[in-house]
Amino acid sequence: KRPAGAPDRELAQPVKKVGVIGAGLMASQFALLFARKLRVPVLITDLDQSRVDKGLAYIHGEIEKMYEKGRLSHDDANQIKALVSGTTDKKLYADCDWVIEAVFEELGVKQQVFAEIEPIISETAVLATNTSSLSVEEIGANLKNPERLVGFHFFNPVAVMPLIEVVKVDTTSDETLATAMTVAKKLGKSAVITADRPGFVVNRLLAKVMGEAARALDEGTSMPVVERALAPIGLPMGPFELIDLVGWKVAAHVQDTMVAAFPERFYASPNLHALADVSEPLVKSKLGKVEDLSKAGKKAVKL
Numbered sequence: 001k002r003p004a005g006a007p008d009r010e011l012a013q014p015v016k017k018v019g020v021i022g023a024g025l026m027a028s029q030f031a032l033l034f035a036r037k038l039r040v041p042v043l044i045t046d047l048d049q050s051r052v053d054k055g056l057a058y059i060h061g062e063i064e065k066m067y068e069k070g071r072l073s074h075d076d077a078n079q080i081k082a083l084v085s086g087t088t089d090k091k092l093y094a095d096c097d098w099v100i101e102a103v104f105e106e107l108g109v110k111q112q113v114f115a116e117i118e119p120i121i122s123e124t125a126v127l128a129t130n131t132s133s134l135s136v137e138e139i140g141a142n143l144k145n146p147e148r149l150v151g152f153h154f155f156n157p158v159a160v161m162p163l164i165e166v167v168k169v170d171t172t173s174d175e176t177l178a179t180a181m182t183v184a185k186k187l188g189k190s191a192v193i194t195a196d197r198p199g200f201v202v203n204r205l206l207a208k209v210m211g212e213a214a215r216a217l218d219e220g221t222s223m224p225v226v227e228r229a230l231a232p233i234g235l236p237m238g239p240f241e242l243i244d245l246v247g248w249k250v251a252a253h254v255q256d257t258m259v260a261a262f263p264e265r266f267y268a269s270p271n272l273h274a275l276a277d278v279s280e281p282l283v284k285s286k287l288g289k290v291e292d293l294s295k296a297g298k299k300a301v302k303l
């Protein structure tokens, strides 16, 4: 049975080459997933070669880990590794039939990326955005072929989180939507079609959880206490551990977007922003080390 609003899968276009714009952690994670599950060439790009190389190194490291765990055979690992390549030359995207961007969460930056890539790719290629909370329609506002536009929002860690939010805008064609739903399925994810509203569905709730945890911190409750207090309610990880996972800057940015969209419903924590500025070396800290983050937070905002 088709999910509500889902188009006929027969309309889906084949995807024979994937282009990923951005080589950061999120982009690298799903570039690997595309290569692993679709077994098609995947091209990644970023502003400069060192960022591209960093993304490729991450991907190679993850393939190695999967091989060591016995999840991939030697041949599979080599095949997947060979499928992913990096470039700074966007012209090489010409024969990609699915291009997805995961660049900085700034409307102008994303619009610029789409303006650059659209004349290079074929008229039928899909342009997807992994934006977490910006308006998909606005990101694609200047496209010549807006029927190719769709939101395709992954969750961290991409390898294990089972959901993709597929965001349909008014111009999204049935073919594009069918392709997105089929790609999601081939990636082994369940897809939900959401409206193009800030935070879609999932980040609205997560931004609440993160925002309220940050508010507790602003009120003087320490991070370990917040984490410990929330441990028994059944979240897979505490809110600060989750912020650590998605990245402090990303979390602060999502908060800002939600506050701008719904000022009466969301809370922009000064502590979250202060921590975003000092947290880079602390990323990957686990609950046991939350004390360190708490100290950093106190230092940053003189609690």
Ligand code: 3HC
Binding pocket: 131, 132, 133, 154, 155, 156, 157, 158, 159, 160, 161, 203, 206, 236, 237, 242, 246, 250, 254
């Ligand atoms: N990359 C790849 N694989 C990972 C991983 C990572 N970063 N983290 C965990 N895994 C894998 C492990 O290797 C393990 O695989 P295996 O069983 O095959 O060996 C499996 O996941 C389970 O790992 P753990 O044993 O460490 O398991 P946990 O039970 O602690 O689960 C978790 C880890 C799945 C991350 C769980 O804590 C969880 O679901 N946390 C919540 C995550 C969440 O809410 N994500 C959404 C963030 S919001 C977002 O991304 C949107 C953006 O727009 C902001």
